[in-house]
Amino acid sequence: MAVAVVKDGKVVMSKGYGVSSLKTKAPMDANTLVGIASNTKAFTTAALGLLVDEGKLRWDDKVTDYIPEFKMYDPYVTAEFTVRDLLCHRSGLGLGAGDLMRYPDSTNFTVHDLIHNLRYFKPASSFRSEYAYDNTLYIVAGEVVARIAKQPWTSFVETRLLQPLGMRRSATSFSRLPDPTNVADAHASEDGKVRVVRRHLGSTADPTGAMFSAGGIYSSVADLSQWALMLLGGPGAPAPLLKPATQWELWSPQTLKHLSPGPTFYNTHFAAYGLGWDLTDVGGFKQVSHTGGTVGMVTKVTLVPDLHLGIIVLTNQEEGLAFQAITTSIMDHYLGVTGQDRVQTMLGYKQASAAESDKATAAAWKQVALAQRAAPKKADYSAYIGRYHDAWLGDVNVYQQGPQLWLRAVRAPRLVGQVLPYRGSTCVVRWKLRSINADAFATFTLDDQGRASGLKMKPISPATDFSYDFQDLDFKRVTESTAGAAQ
Known part of the structure; x- marks a missing residue:
């Protein structure tokens, strides 16, 4: 973990803890680079803000003004969709819609594929009525930047935001890092044991990094401190890159978020999403x-702009409650809250969540x-073997390899797993890549001859990351070919 605190125009803390890799045991320090993922979104909205300041864009311009081929499922939504709508998670799309075009990495989708495929997603809610977090539309937003600026999102963000702030070690993707000698390895749990895993490298068909505008930046707490200082402003801060009115717009509520009833850490009353930022109140x-x-x-x-306070926590493990515990502990100090053990509190949340997830997965595997015990020794999978097509993800092959049935996505080659019997025509897919932690139900639709005509999926565990949006897939069988693993 690396932590930085900025206060009143100064960096008051910038430090690393532990190791950046379980393999190398190299220490984590303030300059260790980490994939900041969706914290990239604030850089994408700032990039658009620069174009607003230059008079080249208005927030409520229609997306089709810049990307004529942009098309949503509903023609009315297509016609009314604005640049602002790309940024505040109120599109009507379901949570994480389309993320399987990017996760796991090594898919072969391009930005143009992604834009084209938006037309196939049936809305989960009416337009602008509900908050549902998405990444896909931020990739479209990056394409808006590219088309107006006439240069890739990657180079625009680096030359107009990172370099002016002196964020010299940061870059818009791992492959663009100028000096990759102090970069954290990615770590995840594989069947209960934390290991170094392959970092997300993006689509093989996206050499320019255009699809990283939703979450590609690599940075350090040392570099991000300059970003935070610039945004907070005041004496000692770097010169502002955005006009005050534009930055205020980024930090203004656009979409209301649900706030659970009951006590909160800091007597919080509202939650909303701005443009690339979450907004709420803490201690007034x-x-x-x-x-x-x-x-x-x-x-x-x-x-916390009124306090000229910024807290940055970067980690190289998939444990969000850890960064929340540290952030909240530091916030307690500046808000005068005492007597709270935030680590213990977050541990309690983790244990409760894990218990719910473990219950669901244990029942499925039981x-x-x-x-499996009831199945014949030589099972007949002929009713299921074949190629299935989904409008946006493309084809998957269901094939037999030895005595086992397997599923492989053609355009996402790392999405391959064994298909195991569950109940009736519903099976469970156990992904070969165990760090995915997203095993899924696969339900085959049978015709009147008992042969599969379609396939739908959904995650087994409620804790599955929303980017594995299996529930949005609707496969139709297109051939009974005994497609093998190589296909």
């Missing part, structure tokens, strides 16, 4: 923050074990 002050999560790394940036 406005808090501007965001979290980020990518494979093996989770991060949090928190600003049923799989029963089904």
